[in-house]
Amino acid sequence: MRRAFALLAVCLVLLSAAVPATAAAATTADAGAADASMPAYALQEDNESDANSTPDTSAPTSAEQVRINPAGPDVEYQSTEVTEEDSTFNTTGEFAYFSLTEPVDAVRISQSKAEARVLEGGQTVQVSYEPDAAPPDQTSLYTLEVFFEDGSEKDVELYASETDQSVEAAELKDWEPTIETLKDKAEENGYEKTPEGAESYVTWVDDRAQLVDGFLTELAAQTIAWVIAGLMNPLNIIIGLSLFALAMWRRRSKHGDIVDALSSMTGRYEQELTKLRNGRQTAKRTADDDKLSEVPAIGSEADYYEDAFGTKSPAQLAHLTATGEARATNDGLEMVHHGVDDLNTDDLHGTWLEPVLRHIPNERRVLNHLLQNIKYMETEHNLGSNYRETRNELEVMLDDLERKQTQLTGTPAAAGDD
Structure with a gap:
C-alpha cells in the first residue's frame, strides 16, 4: 500500500514538471508562426523607415552652394564690383543690391552706419549705408551675414566707398x-x-x-490807342501827308543830284552790259565764219579735225574742247565726252582725241593745237573769259607731258614738237 502511494507521488512530480515545458514550447511555436505569417514587404518598409529616419550629413548646405551676384540699378553714382566671387565685393554709393540663388531667411550687418534687409521674394538683399559710412576717398569694410532657411549661414565682405553720393x-x-x-x-x-x-x-x-x-x-x-485816334481824325491825316511831302521835297532838293547821278549810272551800266553781250554774240558769229586752217598753229592739219569731229571753224573746236560733245537720244541729250575734262595725259590715245592721233602721233603737238586755238579765240575775238579755265588745264597737261618726256629721255622736248 505504501509502495502504491510512493509511486503515485512520483508520477505527480513528473507530470508537474512536463506541463510548463509543454506550454513554453507552444508559446514559442505560436510566435514563430506569427512571424512567418507577416508579409515580406512590411518588413522592407520598416527597414526603409528606419533608414530614412537617420539624417544624411553628406548633402551640401545652402551657404555652400549659393551664388551671389550684384543686382542693378546700373547708374553712374552707384556700382558694385566683384572682387572674389560670392564672398567679396567693392560697392560705390549709398546702397547696393545682391541677388542670391538660394532662398534667404535673414541678413544682418553688425557694424554701425550700415544695414541690410531681405526684399520681397527672399532672394534679393539690399544694403544701405549712411553718408559717413566711408571716409572721403577711402573704403570701409562691412560684413554681411546671410542666414538661409536650412540653418546654414555665410559671411560676405563689402568694401564701401563714396557713400555720401545720392x-x-x-x-x-x-x-x-x-x-x-x-x-x-x-x-x-x-x-x-x-x-x-x-x-x-x-x-x-x-x-x-x-x-x-x-x-x-x-x-x-x-x-495803339493814340494811333487809332489819329487815324480817326482827318486833320491828323492831312498833317501827316503834308509832313511826308515836305520831307521828300527837302530830300530831293538836298540829294537830287546824287539820285540823278545814280540813276544815270544804272542806266549806263545796263547799256554797257547789253553792249558787252551783243559784242560776245558778234564775236562768236565771227569766229564761226573763220576757217580752222586760219589758226597759225594748226594750218593744213585742220582737215584731220574736220574728218574726226566735223569742226570747220576755231569756234567749233574751242567749244568741243571746253564743253565736249553731246548726241541726241530718245531720252534727250547724251554726253559723248566732256572735252578737256576727259583727257588723260597717261593715255591720250584712249580718249576722244584718238581719231586725230592716228594722223598726228605726237601727243604734245595735238594738245598744243587745242591750246593755240583757245588763244586764237581770246586774241582775235575777245572771248578769253569763256575759255580761261580750259586754257589753264591745257597748259598744265602740256607741262605734264614735257616733264614725263624729260624723265624718260633725260632731255627736254624739242621746240618743234609744238
Missing part, C-alpha cells in the same frame, strides 16, 4: 555751372554769395522783369 547729388552736377553763374551775378549786384543771397537776387530780377513788362504793355496799349 541721386540728388549726381543730378546737381549738371547744374553746377548755372549755380556758379547765379552766385557770381548775385555778388556783382550787391547780394551775398550764399543760397539766401542768390534767392534774393532772383526775386529782385523777377520783380524788375514784371515791372518792365507791365510798363511796356501799358505803353504799347497807349500807343
